[in-house]
Amino acid sequence: MSHFFVFLHVVTAILFIGPVAVTTSMFAPTYRKAKGGDAGAAGQLRLLHRISRLYGMISLVVPVLGLILLFGFGEGKGEYGFHIATLLSIIAWAVLLFLVIPSQRRGLVAANALEAGDNPFTDEAAKARTNTTKLPGQLAMFAGIFNLLWFVTAILMFV
Template sequence: MAHFLIILHILTAMLFLGPVTVAVSTFHTRALAAHNGEDNAKGAASTLYKITQAYGNLSILVPLIGFAIMFTNSKFWHEGRFHASILLAVIAWVLLYFVIYPRQKKMMGALGLLEADEQAAETYEVADWDKAKGQLSMFGGIFSLLWVVIAILMMWH
């Protein structure tokens, strides 16, 4: 059972964390380009926003499966690298859900690209687009770096 869960853990990491990391890393550039009048950038920003949302939510399976793996063998409970990985994954999701998602939504709303009900629910405004792009770039980089550190911890013996 442990081998099956490990394979599933690795597959979900590749299939879900890869796309969300790329989307988080590129959304802000396409949103700024859309703000600057590039029509094709609006479609790209919308797609990247949806990828961030969908794959970000699905990627919660990665640490859940990892946590399940810890129950297959007691040796996993005695290795600090697994505990550190879980902590870093929680930090990454807090960053994604409470910092990156809201900032992306604000930019999408300011561009008028949200679903009609979301667009009508609130007034969205971005005062400084370059600053907003820079902040999303920074937070996206931290999010990506956390996953790199987690991957290194998983492979470290």
């Protein structure tokens, strides 16, 4: 039974974390294009944000399956690499939820990439328009932290 959960854990990591890693990395360059006047970039920003948000929420399955393996089946109980990897995956998910996705939302507002009626938060819109100079760097930095945490997690799983 534990082999089935290991299989699910690995497959969900590939299918759900992979797209999030790619879309979070693509958001900052696409944001720069949208702010530079590229008309198609606004639609790309919406799509990248939607994928990051949806797959990011679904990717919570990966650390949950890891915890089930760790505590339910005792897989790797004596190996501290698994404990650290599980902790890092939870931290990575929190970085995505609390830093990456809100920064992307501010980027959408700042690039006027939201459609009418899609932004009920006028305070957020005003805040995003006033502080957009650091936003591309923050978007890239948060995506890099998220991806680095997952990279280290993957290494710890196989060491």
